[in-house]
Amino acid sequence: MPHTHTILPAGSWPTGEAAGTVTLAWDDRHRRRILLESDQGLSFLLDLHRPARLAEGDGLLLDDGRVIRVIAAPEPVLEIRAGSSSLTRLAYHLGNRHLDLEIAGDVLVIRADPVIADMIRHLGGTVAAVTRPFTPEPGAYDEAGHGHHHHDHD
Numbered sequence: 001m002p003h004t005h006t007i008l009p010a011g012s013w014p015t016g017e018a019a020g021t022v023t024l025a026w027d028d029r030h031r032r033r034i035l036l037e038s039d040q041g042l043s044f045l046l047d048l049h050r051p052a053r054l055a056e057g058d059g060l061l062l063d064d065g066r067v068i069r070v071i072a073a074p075e076p077v078l079e080i081r082a083g084s085s086s087l088t089r090l091a092y093h094l095g096n097r098h099l100d101l102e103i104a105g106d107v108l109v110i111r112a113d114p115v116i117a118d119m120i121r122h123l124g125g126t127v128a129a130v131t132r133p134f135t136p137e138p139g140a141y142d143e144a145g146h147g148h149h150h151h152d153h154d
Helices: 087-096 114-122
Strands: 003-008 020-024 030-037 043-053 059-062 067-072 074-081 102-104 107-111 126-133
Touching: 020 030, 043 059, 074 087, 074 114, 087 107, 087 114, 114 126
Parallel strands: 003 043, 020 067
Antiparallel strands: 003 059, 030 043, 059 067, 074 107, 074 126, 102 107
């Protein structure tokens, strides 16, 4: 079974040369070690030295030289806008609950949660349930950020 220890950052490799794709939800794009199956049916082992955040368009370099392109799977999320509140105030309340949060311009994105949706509406924000890829901000102490230092081997 092929293994990968190396992530090729999006934009750093020719995507037209991909041997296949693997479509992953957020929980499966933040890993160190997991058995994966490409969208074409190839089983392979992601075996990194440290946990990493896989992004849309990253390449997973297999030990046989093939590259599998990462696709971020659409997931049920909530898009939150300021409404009659301020986006900063809403972000504070979401952060206070330690929720994974994506910041996309003037929109905050979280996983679908009806209780949190009600809280946001109560605070004056607007909420739209959508399905799209979810890529939350890394935490302040996240060593698995998307800087791709993790593909360098000791």
